[in-house]
Amino acid sequence: MKKNLPYIAFAAPALIVYVIFAIVPIFLSLLLSFTNFDGFGANYKFIGFQNYATALHDDRFFYSIQVTLLITVVSCFLINLFALLFAIVLNNLRKLKGFYRTIIFYPQVLSFVVVGFIWTYIYNYNDGAINFIFGKLGLESWMQDWLGDSGIVVFSVTLVIIWQSVGFYTVIYLANLQTVPGEVLEAATIDGANRFQKFKNVLFPLMSPAFTINWILCFISGLKTYDVVKVMTDGGPGFKTETIAFNIISQAFVANKQGYGSALAMLLFVFVAIVSVIQVVYLRKREVEL
């Protein structure tokens, strides 16, 4: 015990702060979720499962889950697809590799507030770049109110998320691609594998460490989507782009229904935990070692 003392002292500060500011709040949140706390008064009371019962009939909450899942799944799928493609193309370049990598990556160093703002301008109906280009090409019928049309808006927001973060994921794929030895692909060619088979059976399995980390990082950040929505649409039109994070924050800090907000937060926590565990177990299992 005595010889372990310095090691305990090494871990203790991190553990104490982490427990107080990350673990304890989860339990506080659980407690608050059974109350009608309004964020100010001290005289809130225990109301049992009422908040959870309300949540089960809250169409706005269920809609925010749908929006979040749609944004998350579509952005994860497309980000990984494009990032893998960009990495392969970048890796093939003979010159200007660093230059192109910089151009793809730079949005990552901007905040979502900045990125959301500039795309608000690009999506603008009257003089936004997209409608401007369609107008010049004589494709007036393609012009849309990108952030005002309730059928399109969620995809407009998703595109911005992809634009901002695809460079980051490309860099990770590129690093992994550079560890794949060329001989493996040559061997597959000699064995008569076609291009698609080589990609599916040789290259992609060897890229799975990058795919695992990219998919998980992307999924977790998708479920947290808030900033870009706050800046671009403020959850609108209607509730068409209201994500779970947006919903919880407006319930808790705008409507001051903190007890109810806590119940929604607990549901989100359980949901994220289940999804993460399933993904980690599944993705780790299909990784191959070289």
Add this chain to the structure above:
Amino acid sequence: MVRLTWIRNYASEWIMAAIALFFAIPAYIAVTNSFKTAKETADSPYSLPSNFSFDNYIGVFQTIDMWNIFKNSVLITVTILLIMILLSSMAAYTLQRITNKWTSVVYLLFMAGMMIPPQTLYIPIVKLLKAMGLAQSFPGLFLFYIGLYMPFCIFLYTGFMKSVPRELDESAKIDGCGAFATFWRIVFPLLQPCTVTVIIFVAMWTWNDFVNPFIILGSQKGETITLAFYGFISQYNTSWNHAFAGMIVTSLPAIVLFAVMQKQFISGIASGAVKG
């Protein structure tokens, strides 16, 4: 290294140029319009400015106390970096070097934190900080960030620590080094690539963070760069040329830093993600 011959080289170059255009256009729009008058932005938003006027930029500096918010953002980012490196590397050292049931429970507890959505924490944290007298203060924000970032940093450090041989610790011990000196003099310098990765991730998250300071520090004061820009566009949302100038000014520090340290950025992200 692998080269896929099925995409011909000239095709790669054309594909890449098209992709680059898609990424460059928004930057072009922001930069050119920040030098135009409101009328010119409205009339010809996509042409080069007819004369470079810095009026919009002067307007930005008259509205935003740039020096102060820049100082705040630097202070927050640097402080949180120092705390995270110090606490997470030391904790990871214990968790990786000592293997018993206590350390594996603690390690699992940290890893479980990666699944905590920050939205779950806002309500209780704001209440907790109020009770501690730290509401809307920088120390409150630091404590929140430590809890939030700790799992990821410990994950990176413990993963990387596996490649630092234990024999080094032992020979240092034989030479009479205590645990503290062994870690700081022998092990920590060898963790440098991992520290670079931690710096890049934590700095990028903290510098560009909007929602956490928005909730913890409050929306009124506009104390960080991101909050200040948000306040600025809420005020100038109809005058695009001013807002673009504000955008350039508030993003410039991060862009310059990225331009200067690009190599470390890219390799830090790549090594952290692929090895971790």
